[in-house]
Amino acid sequence: MREANDGVDAEGFIRQVPGVPFQMEYRALLAAVRYQLPALLGRHLIALYVYGSVAEGRARPGQSDLDLTLVLSDACPAGLLVQLEQRRRLLERCHGEVSKIDFDIGRRAEALAPGNRLSWGFWLRHHCRWLWGEDLARRYAPFKPEVGIARAVNGDVLTVMQRYILAHASCASPVERLGIQREAARRLLRAIQVLRRLDERGWPWTLEDHYSRAQRLHPEQRAALDFFYAEARQPQAAAVEFAQQLGAVLLWFERQLRQG
Missing domain, CATH: 3.30.460 (Beta Polymerase; domain 2)
Structure with a gap:
């Protein structure tokens, strides 16, 4: 049975931005x-x-x-x-x-x-x-969930993340570096949906949705996911630690893409 908060409507279409008044x-x-x-x-x-x-x-x-x-x-x-x-x-x-x-x-x-x-x-x-x-x-x-959307929206994930690695390594200030860490962490958490299974029916919407989904489907990466979720919300890791964590998770990501 479809969960009430799985990101799709009663007809199975991916939900759209609600027309609520702007704050x-x-x-x-x-x-x-x-x-x-x-x-x-x-x-x-x-x-x-x-x-x-x-x-x-x-x-x-x-x-x-x-x-x-x-x-x-x-x-x-x-x-x-x-x-x-x-x-x-x-x-x-x-x-x-x-x-x-x-x-x-x-x-x-x-x-x-x-x-x-x-x-x-x-x-x-x-x-x-x-x-x-x-x-x-x-x-x-309107669109219904499919892996092709995840791939099309995220593009070549490894290439995109390599650009973040280069930008992170050449930051001129701590503020700039932390900003890149936040952006890279958010992009990574969303990009994990590229590994989407064919039998999935829901669709993650918020960053929290993506994080929860990744934890559920990739429990072996729980520590890394926790790290990047924390960085996506309030970046504070040292440059070396962030670079090491990102390099390690991208190696895992590449192996998953090859297996898929």
Whole structure:
């Protein structure tokens, strides 16, 4: 029997972001984003979405990030991307209610390509909440759980994690290093779903869901999972310890991929 909190609805479709009112603490920032980004990018901004804890109404003021997906025109000039990054930093400095602002950027053709249905299509339909522009999520029907989605959304996990290792090794400050540890730990916990079994019916939604699922299915990695879950919430491990832990779990991950 399906569990009530397994991430799917009564018809077996993966649940979508609830349309709850945005938390009061973030409404001024979201209003600024809805005004400033279209004004900056003009016709080159096709669609703007929010995802993550702010979208779902469970953000913690001063601790949670603001995560935004921007879909740009295929002809958006590189110079505008430089200005966009400058605007992101300005918004970040002016709004202490979030710890960080992240832009996830794609192009319209990429978001609508048939070959990206399980990646961009699923992402827009099930993880993003529309803020401005053309709602491309309407182009896609709801999705049911399948391993192909986990693989498409997470991409080449080993390559992605190797980038984190390189970035971690070259950090210029402790603050930057801890930020990378948090991001890498969160990405790793979610990426373990790439090892999804064919008979699984549920779908993890929150970071806690991913952590609980990984503990249940990979008990031999419980100590490592506990470590990365702690780092995902409040990073504090020494650089050497984090690098060693990440290297070890990636070796395990690679063996699991080969066996699968």
